[in-house]
Amino acid sequence: MSRARPAILVHYHELALKRGNRPLFLRQLGRNLLRATEDLGPATLRQLSGRLLLEPDGAVPVEAVRDRVTRVCGVSSVAVAYRVASTVDQMKAVITRLIEGRTFASFRISARRAFKTYPMTSVELNRELGAFVLGRAATRVNLHDPALEIHVEVLPAETFVYVDRVAGPGGLPVGASGTVAALLSGGIDSPVAAWRMMKRGCRVGFVHFHSVPYLPPTSQAKARALVERLTQWQYDSRLALVPFGEIQREVVLSVPPPARVVVYRRLMIRIAEALARRWGAQALVTGESLGQVASQTLSNLARIDEVAGMPVFRPLIGMDKLEITDEARRLGTFEISIEPDADCCTLFVPRHPATRMSVDEARAVEARLEVERLVAAGVDGAVVEVFEFPARTPAAVP
Numbered sequence: 001m002s003r004a005r006p007a008i009l010v011h012y013h014e015l016a017l018k019r020g021n022r023p024l025f026l027r028q029l030g031r032n033l034l035r036a037t038e039d040l041g042p043a044t045l046r047q048l049s050g051r052l053l054l055e056p057d058g059a060v061p062v063e064a065v066r067d068r069v070t071r072v073c074g075v076s077s078v079a080v081a082y083r084v085a086s087t088v089d090q091m092k093a094v095i096t097r098l099i100e101g102r103t104f105a106s107f108r109i110s111a112r113r114a115f116k117t118y119p120m121t122s123v124e125l126n127r128e129l130g131a132f133v134l135g136r137a138a139t140r141v142n143l144h145d146p147a148l149e150i151h152v153e154v155l156p157a158e159t160f161v162y163v164d165r166v167a168g169p170g171g172l173p174v175g176a177s178g179t180v181a182a183l184l185s186g187g188i189d190s191p192v193a194a195w196r197m198m199k200r201g202c203r204v205g206f207v208h209f210h211s212v213p214y215l216p217p218t219s220q221a222k223a224r225a226l227v228e229r230l231t232q233w234q235y236d237s238r239l240a241l242v243p244f245g246e247i248q249r250e251v252v253l254s255v256p257p258p259a260r261v262v263v264y265r266r267l268m269i270r271i272a273e274a275l276a277r278r279w280g281a282q283a284l285v286t287g288e289s290l291g292q293v294a295s296q297t298l299s300n301l302a303r304i305d306e307v308a309g310m311p312v313f314r315p316l317i318g319m320d321k322l323e324i325t326d327e328a329r330r331l332g333t334f335e336i337s338i339e340p341d342a343d344c345c346t347l348f349v350p351r352h353p354a355t356r357m358s359v360d361e362a363r364a365v366e367a368r369l370e371v372e373r374l375v376a377a378g379v380d381g382a383v384v385e386v387f388e389f390p391a392r393t394p395a396a397v398p
C-alpha cells in the first residue's frame, strides 16, 4: 500500500516539441513551474519521459500547487498523482485508496505505457484493473463518458495513478518565444490579446495611455488591475503609464475630427514602439478585431501599421465580440474591463471617425503636428510600474 505523498504530474503538448527546441521549451517550462509555486513552499522538479513531475516538500498543500500549475502556459494537463512501483498489486492498492468513499456511477481505466517492454499491454492493464474496481464498487464501465476516469501511467522506473486531471492553458511556456509589448486599454479586448501572446510563449510588457489630468485616473487603476490579473500567467510584468491627454489636445487643435482616431493610434504605436525597444521587445500587440468598430477597418489598420518599425500583432483579428468576451470571462479580466471608466479614447473622440484614409491623407494631417516632439513627450512622461505574482518576499530574492 502506497503511503507516499502525491506529487504533481504535468503533461505538455508533444506537438510543440517536434522542432528541435525541446530542451529550451522544457527548461523554461520547468523554471515557470517552480516560479509559479515558489511561495507555497519548496519543491523538486524531475524530468520524466514525456512529462514533468513537481514534488512539493513536506507540508505544502498539493491541491494549491496543482491549481497554480493550471495557469502555467505550455501545460496541457495536470493531476495530483500517486507514485508506486510498477506492479499490479501496487496499482490496485493505490486505486483502492483513490476510490475509497467515492460514489461514481461509471468509470474507465485509462492505462498507458511510456515504454513498451512492460510485461502487460495497456489493454490487459485496463481489463485487470477494471475488473478489480468492479469487484469493490457499485459501478459500471463507461468508456465514452465515465463519471470517473482512473489514469495509470507506466514509466520505466515507476507508475503514476491519478484521477481528476485538470486542463492547463496549452501553448508554449512564457519566455520561450521572446518579448512583445501590448497596448493595453481598459477595454475587454486588449487583455485577451495580450494573454494570447503569453500562451504562445511571449513575455508581455504593457503600455497604457491615460488622460490625467483631463480625466480622472480610473483608467490607470483598471490597467493596473488587469496587469495584476495577467501577471498570474507570466510572474513578472511591466506596465508603462503614458500621459496622452496633452497629446490629444494638440491633435484636436489641428486635425479634423474624422481623422483623429487614426492619428491617435499612430502616435500610440510610435510611443509604444520606443518603449518596446527599451524592453527588448520585438513586436507590438493590440486588441483590434477586423471591422469591430469604425476605426478598425482594413484601411485604418494599414494606416496604423505604416508607422510601426516592428510587427504589430493582432491575435483577435478574426474573432467576434462574443468569442472574445467568453475568453475574457475565463481569464477573469472581463469583470475588471467592464468597470465604468472614461478612457482616453472617449476624450476628444469624434462621433464619426473616418473608415478609410489614404496614405497621403494620413501624412497630410500629420504634417500639421510636431510628431517627433509629441512622441518624445509620451516616452519621457511614461511611468513604469512592476508587478509580480506570486509576490516575492525580500528573503526569497537572491
Ligand code: ATP
Binding pocket: 182, 183, 184, 185, 186, 187, 188, 189, 190, 191, 207, 208, 209, 210, 268, 285, 286, 287, 288, 292, 293, 295, 296, 343, 344, 345
Ligand atoms: P479594447 O477592448 O482593447 O479597448 P476596443 O475594441 O475598444 O479595444 P479601440 O478602442 O479601437 O478598440 O482600441 C483598439 C486597440 O488600441 C486596443 O485593443 C488597444 O490595443 C489599443 N488602445 C486603445 N486605447 C488604448 C489606451 N488608452 N492605452 C493603450 N492601448 C490602447
Ligand code: MG
Binding pocket: 185, 186, 187, 188, 343, 345
Ligand atoms: Mg477600447
